Amino acid sequence: MSGYALRRVVLMVPTLLGLSFLAFGLANLAPGDPAYQYLTRVLNQPAPAAEVERVREELGLDRPLVTQYVDWLGDALRGDLGVSYATRRPVATEIGHRIPYTLQLAIPAALLALMIAVPAGVVSALYRGRLPDHVMRVASLAGASLPSFWLALLLILFFAVHLSLVPVAGRGGIDSYFLPTVTLALGPAAVLARFTRSTMLEALGDDYVRTARAKGLPARLVVARHALRNALIPVATDFGTRLAHLVAGAVIVETIFVWPGLGKLTLDAVTERDFPMIQGMVLFAGVTVAVINLLVDLSYTLIDARVRVGTKAVAA
Amino acid sequence: MRPAARRLIAALVLALVATACGGGSDDPNDDVENSSARLNLDAELRIGFTEDQYILEGPDANLGAYPANTNVVETLVYLNDRYEVVPRLAESWEFRAPNTWRFHLRRGVRFHDGQAVNAQTIKTGLFDRVAAKRNGGTIRATPQSAVVVDDYTIDYTASVPNLRVVEQLVHPQNGAIAPGSDHGTKPVGTGPFRFVDYRPKERITVERNEDYWGEKALLRRLTFRFFPDRNARLLALQAGDIDLAYEIPRDDVAGLESRGFTIAKSTVGAYRAIFMNSYGDEPYDILRDVNVRKAIAMGIDRKKHVDGVLSGLATTDQTFVPPAALGAAASVVKGHTYNLNEARRLLDNAGWRAGSDGIRVKDGRRLKLELVSGFPSAEVIRPSPTFLQAELKNLGIELEIVERPDSASFQDLMGRKQGDLFIEDGNQNDANVGFLPVLLLYTGAGSSGTGVYQGISAPGPRFNQLIEPALTEPDHARLQQIVATAMNEAITEQTTVMPLNGVFRIYGMKSSVTGFVPHPSFLNVSWLGVGVTGG
Numbered sequence: 001m002s003g004y005a006l007r008r009v010v011l012m013v014p015t016l017l018g019l020s021f022l023a024f025g026l027a028n029l030a031p032g033d034p035a036y037q038y039l040t041r042v043l044n045q046p047a048p049a050a051e052v053e054r055v056r057e058e059l060g061l062d063r064p065l066v067t068q069y070v071d072w073l074g075d076a077l078r079g080d081l082g083v084s085y086a087t088r089r090p091v092a093t094e095i096g097h098r099i100p101y102t103l104q105l106a107i108p109a110a111l112l113a114l115m116i117a118v119p120a121g122v123v124s125a126l127y128r129g130r131l132p133d134h135v136m137r138v139a140s141l142a143g144a145s146l147p148s149f150w151l152a153l154l155l156i157l158f159f160a161v162h163l164s165l166v167p168v169a170g171r172g173g174i175d176s177y178f179l180p181t182v183t184l185a186l187g188p189a190a191v192l193a194r195f196t197r198s199t200m201l202e203a204l205g206d207d208y209v210r211t212a213r214a215k216g217l218p219a220r221l222v223v224a225r226h227a228l229r230n231a232l233i234p235v236a237t238d239f240g241t242r243l244a245h246l247v248a249g250a251v252i253v254e255t256i257f258v259w260p261g262l263g264k265l266t267l268d269a270v271t272e273r274d275f276p277m278i279q280g281m282v283l284f285a286g287v288t289v290a291v292i293n294l295l296v297d298l299s300y301t302l303i304d305a306r307v308r309v310g311t312k313a314v315a316a
Numbered sequence: 317m318r319p320a321a322r323r324l325i326a327a328l329v330l331a332l333v334a335t336a337c338g339g340g341s342d343d344p345n346d347d348v349e350n351s352s353a354r355l356n357l358d359a360e361l362r363i364g365f366t367e368d369q370y371i372l373e374g375p376d377a378n379l380g381a382y383p384a385n386t387n388v389v390e391t392l393v394y395l396n397d398r399y400e401v402v403p404r405l406a407e408s409w410e411f412r413a414p415n416t417w418r419f420h421l422r423r424g425v426r427f428h429d430g431q432a433v434n435a436q437t438i439k440t441g442l443f444d445r446v447a448a449k450r451n452g453g454t455i456r457a458t459p460q461s462a463v464v465v466d467d468y469t470i471d472y473t474a475s476v477p478n479l480r481v482v483e484q485l486v487h488p489q490n491g492a493i494a495p496g497s498d499h500g501t502k503p504v505g506t507g508p509f510r511f512v513d514y515r516p517k518e519r520i521t522v523e524r525n526e527d528y529w530g531e532k533a534l535l536r537r538l539t540f541r542f543f544p545d546r547n548a549r550l551l552a553l554q555a556g557d558i559d560l561a562y563e564i565p566r567d568d569v570a571g572l573e574s575r576g577f578t579i580a581k582s583t584v585g586a587y588r589a590i591f592m593n594s595y596g597d598e599p600y601d602i603l604r605d606v607n608v609r610k611a612i613a614m615g616i617d618r619k620k621h622v623d624g625v626l627s628g629l630a631t632t633d634q635t636f637v638p639p640a641a642l643g644a645a646a647s648v649v650k651g652h653t654y655n656l657n658e659a660r661r662l663l664d665n666a667g668w669r670a671g672s673d674g675i676r677v678k679d680g681r682r683l684k685l686e687l688v689s690g691f692p693s694a695e696v697i698r699p700s701p702t703f704l705q706a707e708l709k710n711l712g713i714e715l716e717i718v719e720r721p722d723s724a725s726f727q728d729l730m731g732r733k734q735g736d737l738f739i740e741d742g743n744q745n746d747a748n749v750g751f752l753p754v755l756l757l758y759t760g761a762g763s764s765g766t767g768v769y770q771g772i773s774a775p776g777p778r779f780n781q782l783i784e785p786a787l788t789e790p791d792h793a794r795l796q797q798i799v800a801t802a803m804n805e806a807i808t809e810q811t812t813v814m815p816l817n818g819v820f821r822i823y824g825m826k827s828s829v830t831g832f833v834p835h836p837s838f839l840n841v842s843w844l845g846v847g848v849t850g851g
Contacts, residue, residue: 032724033731036768041369042376042450046727046755049767051451088373153547161555168552170518170541256545260517264544271722 005298012290016283020076023282024069027275034273035061038085041272059085072279081283082276086268091280094265101171102261105253106246108177109184114239116189121196121235122228125204136193143190152183152256169258180257184250188242195238199231206230233300240296247292248285359848360537361829364549364561368517368542375448377500379520380511381488384540386522387533387843388428389491389505392419392442393482394842397582397835399641401482401747405433405492405506409482411790412471417481421468425529427494428510435464440495443472454484454746479790483747488839508533508844517542534831534847553577553824559848560825562838566627572824580825581629584818585836586743587636588700590687591756593772594812596733602685603736607666609811612737613652615659615711616704622817625703633818635803636742638836641749643793648800650808651815659711668712676712683713688729690720691740700739700816731768738772741819745837749799750786757806757813758783773813775806 035055039047047055056062060071075082081091124136156179160168166175203209204227212222251263262281269277365384371377380388392406406419425433427441443462446453452461456474463471474481484490497504503511506529509522519541524533541558543549550568553561554575564572569579592603592612603609618632633639634651642649668676668683676683687704689697705715718735720726730738744752756769760780782802789795806813823834831845 030725031720031728032722033728036727036731037724039450042371043454046768052767087371153551156548156551156555160557161551164555168555168557169543169548170557171515256548258518258541258543258548260515264517271724273724 005294008294008297012287012294015290016286017073019286020073020279020283021069023279024065024072024275027273027278028065030270030273032273034085034275035059037273041086072276076279076283081280084269084274084277086272086274086277091276094277095262095280095284098260098262098265101259102247102250102254102263104171104177105180105184105250105259105261106243108181110188110239110243110246112181112185113189113192113242116185117192118196118232118235120189120193122200122223124193124197125200126223128201133197136197140190140193143186144194146186148183148187148250149252149256151186152179152253155179155183156256169256171259180253180259183253183257184246188239188246192235192239192242196231196235199234200227203227203231236296236299240292241289244285244289244292247288354849355534355830355847356850357534357847358536360539361535361560361843361846361848362558363538363540364543364552364558365540366542366546366549366563367544368520370514370516370520372500372516374500375445376450377498378489379500379514380503380505380522381491381499383839384520384542385488385839385841386511386520386538386540387507387509388503388511388522389488389493390507391488391491392421392438392485395486395745395747395837395840397833397840399638399744399747399836401486405438411479415477415479416471416473418465418469418471421470422529423468425506426527427492427497427506428504428525428527429494429497431494433492433506434467435470436467437495438462438470438492439464441497442490442492443470445493445499446490453490454487455481455490477788479788480748480750480786483749484751486840487746509538512537531844533844535843538843550824553826556826560823560829560832562821562823564822564824566629566822569627569629569822569824576827578825578827578829580823580832580834582821582823582834582836583640584631584633584638585821585838586741586819587633587638587815588630588697588739588741588817588819589636589813589815590704591730591738591740591769591773592812592814593733593736593738594810595772595774596736600686600733600736602683605666606811607662608668608683609814610652611659611662611666611711612708612713613811613814614655614662615713616707616814616816617654618816619654620707621700621703625700626817626819629820629822631818631820634807634815635800635818636813636815637749637752637799637803638744639818640836641744641747641796642800643796645793645796645800648797649804652808652811656710663711663713670712674709674712675714684716685713685736686716686718686734687737687739688718688720688726688735689739690726691723691738691742693722694719696741697739704737704739727768730772733772739816743837745839749796750783753783753799753803753806754786760784773806775810775812779805779810 033052035052036047039051039055060068072082083089084091084094087094120136124133127133156168159165159179166178170176209222209227212226248262251267254261254263255267266281269281369383370379372379380386390404392404393401394404396402405422405425407422408420410418412418421433421435421438427433431437439462443457444459446455447457447459447461452458452475456476456478458475461473461475465471472481491505493499494504508525508528510525512521512523514520519539521537521539523537524535526532543552546563546565549561550564552558564579573579592609593600594603594609596603622628622630622632635642635646635649639646663676667678671677671682687701689701701717705717708715720729729735757774758780759770759774779802782798782805786795786798789798807815821834821836821838823832825832828849830847830849833842835841
């Protein structure tokens, strides 16, 4: 097990290297001069041309791109992600400050998505072709199709404006978590529910389920112990990917709900052409996805005994 | 029902009961007292602002001052809502040739930490602080610029000839901070409100300064909440989460009014204008011909644009400096009157003749232009480009709309001259009427302009000649005349810039909010006289 984990960690290195190069290249290809943006913000007026050149030198933007990348990579390997052009604070510090805010939404949203999706998917599979199945399929299609900005505004209008149950936006009491969490959760919940349904249907048609039924096991146990457990393996993979996306930051939801998380930080960085921050965020998102995927893979051993047995067999 | 709503209803009921039980009185002072009694002096006003763009580090730190001005920090002089410069921490000032301004400071003023405001603390907390900024800030200060004359008199000399210092000092970035305080974490100023708390990207809270040198603020507390999304800001107002909101979208004004909210419209403080690429290379070289530029300016019905696109919440002014700032000289800027026939004649004379599909052609080339939109964002500018597309089609011009996601990519295209027309919203936040024309269009000696705007829309040597005295003219009325004449050259004669409309600042608020003065420059909103009635 530890060897497997170590291999996965080692494999992450070239992945992250490629990702960092891609992020660097894309940021530099994007139109807009970070020096001009920075100066315009600081001076509170369109920046004078001569000053822009001076700032380009100060920020090191006048150096060849390869030199810039190699320097950045060297610093990043030492844990220094550079200084934000916009805030003049270390990128790692800025990201560190925002992580708790994003987690405050991402974790409850992921759990909520799971709590909705798995029961809905299972019920839908068990009642295939009947009313609950139709309802779930329509609801999940709607949930997966609705753009989050539209859904957010719709939820605000209903729960905050008409019913006055929760605040429109901003962090505050426990009620302030309701709308952003629900908005974030509904999309993944819809997709996961459909996914759970299909894996569940597949599992229910498998021989071992038929055998369990033939042995006279109660239907509840057949579903819970045999079908669901196997159906959850691909669901866990998909859930991991979605969780990683949530942790990496939800740009639109954080903007609308005034949540100072990583998504808003990324959006601001792109708008400001804050290259160090963009690169730092892409690297962070890459590490997050890789780590969560690794954890998901490791979690298979808990869900599926065959993985444990297989690992032992290989070890033997 | 939420607690805030319950408290509001309870207060209204109490107010009604109190009114019903109260007896009549012949004492004229009672009216004032009753009026004051209706104001809740313990109230907190929750304000929905746009984006949190405070800078928290280095010499440019501006927490609480810019762009959301919480009135913690004060300037020597203040820009009122008629674009006039009025005394604040300085009671008076005078120009001393060749390049010095002498300020006589108000006595008896203290910073929130108890330090006295005098020439020395103003030197340290204002001029020396600004001198540490890049280029010495807009006022071009150096560490030697400020000289203490006596306890309450200070001289300021900019590093370059700059007689616009007083007009520039109104900007909240040029506020006085208590020496030794940190403008990035806890601003200590002299204003009617003192800093309480700041949560980045979320809110900033200030409370009444009970020791304020002037009349005290009517509100106990102000909380500025940041809503980058304008729909969320609007919904927060409707839900009662905030009491007042900045930048109400024009389309939502009527809806808010019908729900009982108060809409406050400022005078013109911003503009929507088109910068024409007058120096482009093929395929962006069509507007090198001044006749084509003039034809476009004459072929757009600004009134229709105001009524149809901007919901009537704009003017047809053809300057990009607010008319109030130009004063009587505003009429010098003639602009172009809507005249389709004359516009067509100009295009005919320029050799552009109607083709088979109605689009004009010259030497086999179609009269096709690109309109770039994206400043401050394409979303804000919409649907003006579509309107212009229809208008120009009437002239036989095909217009392609190019939307850029943000101002950086917009200005990148402008810098590379890749586009024919660049539409943007801009604004005037200080009293220096020459600021925008010089910054954006001047290319003469000592130009410190952006190069980006000049690259496509510099009106040329005559404009430079006309605007140059603006840098060194001490008399404000004369300055207005100079700037207006130069702008007329750019807009009417050379038509390298085409202002479409003057734009109002629109604020929305609950009907319980009183005394709010809608400032055309939202950086300079004063919260001193704002109150809330009821509980």
